[in-house]
Amino acid sequence: MDGTDTGLSGSTSTLQRLDSPWDVVLWNDPVSLISLVVRVLRKVFGYDKAKAERLTMEVHNDGKSVVWTGEKEKAAAYAVALHGYALHATIQPSA
Amino acid sequence: MSEPFRRSADGIVVDLPDELRRWLLSEAEQAGADANTMGDPVHHRLLGPIDLSADHDDPLIELQRQFAVEGPLERFVATAFATVLSEDEAEEWIRAFQLMLAAAAARLAVQTEDDVARLGQEASSELTTLQAGISLLIDALDT
Numbered sequence: 001m002d003g004t005d006t007g008l009s010g011s012t013s014t015l016q017r018l019d020s021p022w023d024v025v026l027w028n029d030p031v032s033l034i035s036l037v038v039r040v041l042r043k044v045f046g047y048d049k050a051k052a053e054r055l056t057m058e059v060h061n062d063g064k065s066v067v068w069t070g071e072k073e074k075a076a077a078y079a080v081a082l083h084g085y086a087l088h089a090t091i092q093p094s095a
Numbered sequence: 096m097s098e099p100f101r102r103s104a105d106g107i108v109v110d111l112p113d114e115l116r117r118w119l120l121s122e123a124e125q126a127g128a129d130a131n132t133m134g135d136p137v138h139h140r141l142l143g144p145i146d147l148s149a150d151h152d153d154p155l156i157e158l159q160r161q162f163a164v165e166g167p168l169e170r171f172v173a174t175a176f177a178t179v180l181s182e183d184e185a186e187e188w189i190r191a192f193q194l195m196l197a198a199a200a201a202r203l204a205v206q207t208e209d210d211v212a213r214l215g216q217e218a219s220s221e222l223t224t225l226q227a228g229i230s231l232l233i234d235a236l237d238t
Contacts, residue, residue, distance in 0.1 A: 029197070029200070030200070030205060030206065030207055030208045030210065030211050031196050031197065031199075031200045031205060031211065031222055031226070032193065032196070032197075033226055033229060033230060035230060035233055036189070036193065036229055036230075036233065039233055039237070076145065076146070076153070076156050077159075079145045080145070080156060080159045080160050080163050081163070083141070083145070083160055083163050083164070084163035084164070084166075084167065084190055085189070085190055085193050086141065086164075086190070086193040086194045086196065086197035086198075087193075088140075089145065090144075090145050090146070090147050091145055091146050091147075092146075092147055092148055093148060
């Protein structure tokens, strides 16, 4: 490397970010029923009842829970699916 | 009144008074209108950004979210006076009731359990009626 700025560092960073995992975060809301949230997590992610209930209680008790981690595009699609049930979901780069 | 929703060989039988159906219809129309009003708390609640690391969501994501909110409300409006629902229609009713519930909570500035506890009887009844509908529909669908 001769130290010339190739302008690639930013692109590399962008690529790394696209490849890095993203979290789907589900936020607590005071009106959605626990039974509804469990049902939606099972329907959207295919989780078994025990996992869906554990995540739902995390949301309820801690205010939020990471309910899925993976590719950004899939994370966004899952967040949209949760919004289709009026559940408040966001996506963020995984820590 | 018999069970509001029950499974039969034909689908999910709906036994709701017309007055309640008209109220649900107005809630759905209100939720849809408010969701499309920029700056309205319902718009922010139902269509706020999902990617908090960016200034704006991808336009395609915004479009998909618009459909995810408008679709169930429109399909509920189209079937609000039906006496029997298919499984798919009943699922759309659950989505629509949830969207109406979230919209009502946003209009009432409900963000915490304490906010719910402070509501007057009429506002509280609006939320509990929708919650009851969701719960009864889930019971009927999962039977």
